[in-house]
Amino acid sequence: MAIGLIIIGDEILSGKRVDKHFSKAIELLSARGMQLGWADYVGDDPARITATLKRTLAGDDIVFSFGGIGATPDDHTRQCAAAALGVPVVLHPEAKALIEQRIVEMAAAAGQDPRLEAPENQHRLKMGEFPQGATIIPNPYNKIPGFSVKNAGAGGHHFVPGFPVMAHPMMEWVLDTLYPHLFHQVAWQEKSVYVYDSMESTLTPLMEAVETAYPLVKVFSLPSVGDAQTRRHIELGVKGDPTQVDKAYEQLLAGLDGFQAEYKPV
Template sequence: MAFGLIIIGDEILSGKRSDKHLPKVIELLGERGLQLAWAEIVGDDPARITATLRRTLAGPDVVFSCGGIGATPDDHTRQCAAAALGVPLELHQEGKLLVQERIRETAREAGREADLESPDNLQRLKMAEFPAGSRLIPNPYNRIPGFTIAHHHFVPGFPVMAWPMIAWVLDNLYADQFHREARAERALLVYEQPESLLTPLMEMLETRYPGIRVFSLPSVGDAQTRRHIELGVKGEPEQVAAAFDEMQAELDRIAAEYTLV
């Protein structure tokens, strides 16, 4: 099972805000023995959001989408998800009650009674309009829910809401996937060597050990260390151990200088 992430919002692409969802989703998945397979950032363009969701809904991946599910004119995700699925938006009755309870709570905090029929409060009910057939994702921060449909899970852009909602989805819908695959990773730093010299070694290891992937992360160096390549293997633990031993043996053979990470 592969997991993907869509981050929606012009503010990320313009640089007004820095994305925090990607590292947190990687962390949430990693804590459960899972991995993120891909991530995309999409601006507040309805046509582009719809096309992205139409493509991902046609695939098998579990997808989290962060952002754009509010009730302001620049929030398009709910409408785009419905369009991508070819279904109408519907006012979710349980979602309506949750939004109304939040309206009452906000009014009480301000020392007044809520008028549920006022134009602004009727507008807020749009936050409970979801594609037909959606299920709710509880929001522990303010009770305004997200929604799940098919294998896609839509949460707000606010980290304080989105992250516990993603954790809830994982723990309640995908617990059977946790820690199903044992994984290992080992790496070392190879100093003052060109990647072209190490490429044949990397190709040979991936051919010989199909359960692993080899990676190289070059660095030009800094005040603490000189030019190097972080060279490593990750994947099935037994194959990682064997491939790493073979990697070290080859580096010793060519007299390359390296240190373990």
């Protein structure tokens, strides 16, 4: 079971909006000892959204989908999720109650009659239309909920708005409510150094030797061309099972010393 993201919206792909979900999701997962496995970016194309969801719903992964659950013509995610599941879209009773509560509160704040039967308010209820069988995700910002559905396998899909101020607390709620048993299940440690003015091709045999000696560790290499503040360097490190990371790191440093490489710990 991996954790994945689906980030939906033409505005992300066109550059009109900068995606803030990817980095925040990594932060929220890391704080709970969890790690992101994959991420997909999809425009506001119903066929492509549906195809993506059919593929991911057939698996076991825990998936967070951001965006497209409003009620404007470019919001397709709710309908696409239903199509991918092969079920109808229905007005969720809890969502209906929450949306009506929000309408009443907004009207009261403006000193107006809520007029729940008004066309614009009836249209707002569409934001509570979810795939049949869905459960709601509370929205602490404005009460308009998101929704969750089961996968064909062990995981689940969780659909939240594209607005970070709403989406990120909702993702936290899902993690803390549905998946606390998965927190800090995999022990993980990382150590690295900046290696200056070296070539990756020179260091590759050392990297391979460390991974061979310590199979529960991965060696990573992140080259940088440098800038006005930093010389050209490679961030070279090891990550994985803490029972092997320290020894792997020692072997890595010994190898660098053998090359007479200049380095410093990150």
